Amino acid sequence: MTEQTQSPLAILAGPLEDLEYYVDLKPVQEDGLYERLYLTLDVDEERPELEYGLExxxxxxVMEAFGSDTDAEEAVITQFMLILPFSFPAETLLEAMRLCNYVNRLLPLGAFGVSEEDGAVFLRYCLASDSRAVPESVVIEVVQALEFACREYGPHFEKISQGQSAVKEFLGRFEESGHQIPSVGSPELFRAS
Structure with missing residues (x-):
């Protein structure tokens, strides 16, 4: 298949494979109603069984597959979605939500979230563009930023999932290393005098 006839996601698969990511392209009819590109991030070399799979x-x-009309002038939204490879029992979800709240202030892009019904923490980023032809350099930058976020904060989420840590311990270690969680500012700043 030439580049001219390849789908935008198929075109991205090659450069990601060149960077030694495991890549799996799922065409529309092979594994669902819409095309997806899966890749496995290089997060924990010592434990390769912990698969950080990015979709x-x-x-x-997705909207078209489920019958929604899309306007030709709408932005094209590329979603990068990763579910952390840990189960979060109900008693750990509040701490996981709290950690998401702090960590999201540190991320350059994307955000961690909690799916309470699934007992899962996910990392999600959406990129708006005017076409499906997203430059490979942009996709690689996003993938590497999400990989960094998983490498940096995944172990903290894992300890919380196992009930072995709390957010206050994360904050203590973070501050001991000379860092500080940025403030979002006081609501008082936005009140009329």
């Missing part, structure tokens, strides 16, 4: 797809394709 990339176009939200516009």
């Amino acid at each position: 990339i797809y176009f939200i516009n394709d």
